[in-house]
Amino acid sequence: MTSIVNENPVFVGIIGGSGLYHLDNLTFVKTVNPETPWGFPSSPITIASLPSGTQVAFLARHGTGHTIQPSAVPSRANIAALKSLGVRAILAFSAVGSLREEIAPGTFVLPAQIIDRTKGVRPVSFFEGTGIVAHASFGDPFSMRLVNWLEPRVRKAIEAEGRGVQLFTGKTIVAMEGPQFSTRAESLMYRQWGGDLINMSALPEAKLAREAELSYALIATATDYDAWRPHTGTVTAAEVMKTLHANASTSRLIAATILDELHAAVSQAAAAGGEVPEILSEEVGSMKFSIMSRPDKQDPADRKKLAYVLPEYFSGEEA
Numbered sequence: 001m002t003s004i005v006n007e008n009p010v011f012v013g014i015i016g017g018s019g020l021y022h023l024d025n026l027t028f029v030k031t032v033n034p035e036t037p038w039g040f041p042s043s044p045i046t047i048a049s050l051p052s053g054t055q056v057a058f059l060a061r062h063g064t065g066h067t068i069q070p071s072a073v074p075s076r077a078n079i080a081a082l083k084s085l086g087v088r089a090i091l092a093f094s095a096v097g098s099l100r101e102e103i104a105p106g107t108f109v110l111p112a113q114i115i116d117r118t119k120g121v122r123p124v125s126f127f128e129g130t131g132i133v134a135h136a137s138f139g140d141p142f143s144m145r146l147v148n149w150l151e152p153r154v155r156k157a158i159e160a161e162g163r164g165v166q167l168f169t170g171k172t173i174v175a176m177e178g179p180q181f182s183t184r185a186e187s188l189m190y191r192q193w194g195g196d197l198i199n200m201s202a203l204p205e206a207k208l209a210r211e212a213e214l215s216y217a218l219i220a221t222a223t224d225y226d227a228w229r230p231h232t233g234t235v236t237a238a239e240v241m242k243t244l245h246a247n248a249s250t251s252r253l254i255a256a257t258i259l260d261e262l263h264a265a266v267s268q269a270a271a272a273g274g275e276v277p278e279i280l281s282e283e284v285g286s287m288k289f290s291i292m293s294r295p296d297k298q299d300p301a302d303r304k305k306l307a308y309v310l311p312e313y314f315s316g317e318e319a
């Protein structure tokens, strides 16, 4: 595991969604493809440096050629691989449908809540398949410190772009199974439930980031109005494609504008004796009291597996 005192630490990971398979203005350093206890990530991870020399890690959620179904994204391997590189904060981009008139295609949103409509076919926990039980807190599924930090910076970046892209915060995203889009009845139901956006990838990604004690924020980019509008057609992939390109270019601009400062905010305390930086403080240490299984009942093989993602609690001898 790469440590915080590395010469060129990679503290920030970016997960690119549909349409966002690479970033701009970065100098390629290398690709890495760590085999984790949960397999390989969706694609080799690109380590690249910003003009300042800051290095970041980029991972394409569906693979670089978009070959992985939403239900088959190896989210455990993705999150574990990023953590193994030293990543502490993840900016995840996602193409989403809108469930609200005011969130027009082309709008960017930093959601605050998730409604789970996945169907139990995705592994959702690093603890699954082990004899160690843990219950992560997930009431606030995104890292609100990170989201609040992002809001003014993302707003500034999109204003500077000058295309009139709007930004919303505090919204609720429905994470559905797919790969088919929703029916009109489902879409209307999600609105009644309080959903504002819909995608197929917020979960289990956000849950796994929480279990790994990583700060995680989603930058949701609206591509369509889903299926709830009475007098218009329902979402099609062709509709999504119309906005995907422009959204990806705004996403790249956002990344280029904020990554240096985010890296600095995440590393701010490293030099000052290893205190936990403010922006990470909700997540770091959050699993400490989530682990229910008595240490003397924990199988060493399970501990070894979990140490890959939570060395903080599992790398030593059992207590």
Ligand SMILES: CSC[C@H]1O[C@H](OP(=O)(O)O)[C@H](O)[C@@H]1O
Binding pocket: 016, 017, 018, 019, 061, 062, 070, 093, 094, 095, 096, 178, 199, 200, 201, 202, 237, 240
């Ligand atoms: C291309 S439309 C449906 C597809 O797009 C979103 O992907 P991502 O979240 O990776 O941007 C959505 O979640 C679906 O997987």
Ligand SMILES: Nc1ncnc2[nH]cnc12
Binding pocket: 095, 096, 097, 098, 176, 181, 182, 198, 199, 200, 223, 224, 225, 226, 227, 235, 240
């Ligand atoms: N309408 C929609 N439903 C689910 N995922 C999406 N991704 C983009 N648009 C979507």
